[in-house]
Amino acid sequence: MFSNHKYIAFETIVRREIRRFTRIWLQTLVPPAITIGLYFVIFGNLVGSRIGEMGGFQYMEFIVPGLIMMAVIQNSYSNVVSSFFSHKFQHSVEELLVSPVPNYIILSGFIVGGMARGLAVGTIVTVISLFFADLEIQNLFITVTVVLLTSIVFSLAGFINALFANSFDDISIIPTFVLAPLIYLGGVFYSVELLPPFWKFISALNPIFYMVNTFRYGILGASDVDVTWAFFILCVFIVILFTSCIFLLRRGTGLRT
Amino acid sequence: MTLAISIQNLAKTYANGFEALKGISLEVQEGDFFALLGPNGAGKSTTIGVISTLVNKTSGSVEVFGKNVDTHVYETKLDFGVVPQEVNFSLFEKVRDIVMTQAGYYGLPRKLAEQRCEKYLRKLGLWEKRDERSRTLSGGMKRRLMIARALVHEPKLLILDEPTAGVDIELRRSMWEFLTEINNSGTTIILTTHYLEEAEQLCRNIAIIDAGKIVENTSMRKLLNELDSQVYILETTSRIPSGFDLELDNASLEIVDEHCIEVTVSGGLSINEVFALFSKADIKIDSMRNKTNRLEQLFLSKLESND
Ligand SMILES: Nc1ncnc2c1ncn2[C@@H]1O[C@H](COP(=O)(O)OP(=O)(O)OP(=O)(O)O)[C@@H](O)[C@H]1O
Numbered sequence: 001m002f003s004n005h006k007y008i009a010f011e012t013i014v015r016r017e018i019r020r021f022t023r024i025w026l027q028t029l030v031p032p033a034i035t036i037g038l039y040f041v042i043f044g045n046l047v048g049s050r051i052g053e054m055g056g057f058q059y060m061e062f063i064v065p066g067l068i069m070m071a072v073i074q075n076s077y078s079n080v081v082s083s084f085f086s087h088k089f090q091h092s093v094e095e096l097l098v099s100p101v102p103n104y105i106i107l108s109g110f111i112v113g114g115m116a117r118g119l120a121v122g123t124i125v126t127v128i129s130l131f132f133a134d135l136e137i138q139n140l141f142i143t144v145t146v147v148l149l150t151s152i153v154f155s156l157a158g159f160i161n162a163l164f165a166n167s168f169d170d171i172s173i174i175p176t177f178v179l180a181p182l183i184y185l186g187g188v189f190y191s192v193e194l195l196p197p198f199w200k201f202i203s204a205l206n207p208i209f210y211m212v213n214t215f216r217y218g219i220l221g222a223s224d225v226d227v228t229w230a231f232f233i234l235c236v237f238i239v240i241l242f243t244s245c246i247f248l249l250r251r252g253t254g255l256r257t
Numbered sequence: 258m259t260l261a262i263s264i265q266n267l268a269k270t271y272a273n274g275f276e277a278l279k280g281i282s283l284e285v286q287e288g289d290f291f292a293l294l295g296p297n298g299a300g301k302s303t304t305i306g307v308i309s310t311l312v313n314k315t316s317g318s319v320e321v322f323g324k325n326v327d328t329h330v331y332e333t334k335l336d337f338g339v340v341p342q343e344v345n346f347s348l349f350e351k352v353r354d355i356v357m358t359q360a361g362y363y364g365l366p367r368k369l370a371e372q373r374c375e376k377y378l379r380k381l382g383l384w385e386k387r388d389e390r391s392r393t394l395s396g397g398m399k400r401r402l403m404i405a406r407a408l409v410h411e412p413k414l415l416i417l418d419e420p421t422a423g424v425d426i427e428l429r430r431s432m433w434e435f436l437t438e439i440n441n442s443g444t445t446i447i448l449t450t451h452y453l454e455e456a457e458q459l460c461r462n463i464a465i466i467d468a469g470k471i472v473e474n475t476s477m478r479k480l481l482n483e484l485d486s487q488v489y490i491l492e493t494t495s496r497i498p499s500g501f502d503l504e505l506d507n508a509s510l511e512i513v514d515e516h517c518i519e520v521t522v523s524g525g526l527s528i529n530e531v532f533a534l535f536s537k538a539d540i541k542i543d544s545m546r547n548k549t550n551r552l553e554q555l556f557l558s559k560l561e562s563n564d
């Protein structure tokens with residue numbers, strides 16, 4: 001009918017997603033800013049001054065990249081899982097399913113929505129961090145790319161969670177029992193150099209560990225991981241998750257009876 | 258003449274093993290105003306669900322304007338709009354945003370979307386409510402919002418699942434008028450309903466579905482002709498003499514007890530003629546009521562003939 005139909009549909013979904021999280025900014029933008037601000041005060045300032053150095057940097061400098069990344073991960077995930085599940089719950093997802101919007105456009109729209117929130121909160125947290133530490137980004141390209149790719153990965157993961165979820169419990173189980181441990185053990189607060197060999201090995205299996213450390217490399221110029229390898233892992237995750245989402249959408253899992 | 262919808266041997270068994278559709282076939286001509294009538298649980302919404310891809314069919318095929326919905330997903334979806342039985346828009350969004358978003362899903366450029374949005378919100382009496390959150394709308398307004406939403410891409414086929422359930426009489430009348438107007442301007446309409454009167458008012462053709470099977474598929478006119486026999490129950494103040502008979506071709510009666518009699522009238526016979534015969538026989542009638550409503554009667558006769 002209209003040649004740029006797909007683009008218009010995509011833009012419509014993205015607009016709707018951004019409108020949602022900005023409308024409820026008190027639930028979506030403020031809490032993460034406060035929580036992470038508190039981390040800066042407590043761990044960075046108060047405790048950090050006693051810790052001294054970590055991985056060759058002031059403790060405050062060390063945790064800032066980790067905490068920014070944590071905000072991006074949690075908020076990308078949470079935006080997609082809450083928004084998509086709430087469309088399922090209210091049946092407004094049927095508007096999309098009945099319309100001629102292709103699955104990959106639906107998925108891309110929600111991912112970009114998740115990225116928008118992840119990056120918005122990430123930016124807020126970065127601005128707050130400037131009150132606590134002087135950051136000089138060492139490699140802008142790596143910093144930006146790794147944040148974008150990470151945000152895509154967790155938006156996709158949130159989408160899968162929402163597809164399978166049948167209740168509001170189901171959308172908090174994964175963030176609490178899977179995502180939180182992976183983040184906290186993903187090298188946000190410490191360098192793996194401190195860990196005994198066994199735990200070093202376990203950390204190496206945690207994808208978040210690579211994302212956090214690559215981001216830290218971009219900002220501080222030093223990290224625990226090989227950056228090329230980290231980008232490879234990120235891309236593999238994106239391909240696997242995207243394909244799975246498309247497969248599930250096509251099958252109608254959790255959407256069509 | 259093109260078919261707006263052609264359904265062949267459509268069957269649906271839900272995941273729990275329930276057979277909601279047992280192989281139905283149905284054709285709706287382009288331009289028709291078609292009713293799908295049936296009791297609760299008959300399979301009306303399931304049928305609409307399959308057409309609109311919300312329900313995965315078990316077997317059979319569905320074509321919209323000659324194109325298979327499985328192989329021509331994109332084109333077929335542009336051609337129809339659906340008004341579902343239950344509210345399915347986000348309750349946190351504004352009326353205008355809901356319609357505009359739908360327009361976006363169908364690829365309408367912004368300017369056109371705004372025009373259409375205003376046009377249909379006005380037509381459905383919701384323009385004043387455009388900046389309200391949808392949860393503040395009344396039940397009837399919510400239904401009209403779903404109609405406006407379904408029309409924003411101006412589909413050739415409009416499918417409505419019980420559009421007038423829970424809508425007051427006045428509003429129902431104005432909805433009927435609106436739908437007739439849309440149909441007159443060329444849009445094919447299919448609607449499901451529990452009310453024979455609604456189908457009678459609006460529709461030219463009708464299918465009756467019960468327990469996942471089509472039990473009748475005919476024109477409204479033919480169906481109503483079939484339906485013209487009525488059963489009345491008369492209570493009398495005076496005793497009915499045993500062996501009393503009306504001796505009329507188109508009326509038969511059954512004496513229930515000495516003060517109650519059942520009269521079946523058909524073939525355009527006026528109930529007045531029946532009354533005249535009663536008074537001739539000096540039987541005073543105390544009260545009269547219809548034994549069954551027509552819909553019930555219709556279902557019974559259809560189901561009997563199908564068993
Ligand atoms: N998701 C489902 N899982 C199992 N059974 C279902 C499901 N959806 C509907 N059914 C069953 O299928 C049958 C047909 O349901 P459907 O909603 O199509 O009826 P309907 O004709 O629209 O009824 P109503 O007039 O009450 O809206 C019902 O017995 C219903 O319980």
Ligand SMILES: [Mg+2]
Binds near residue numbers: 301302303342418
């Ligand atoms: Mg129904």
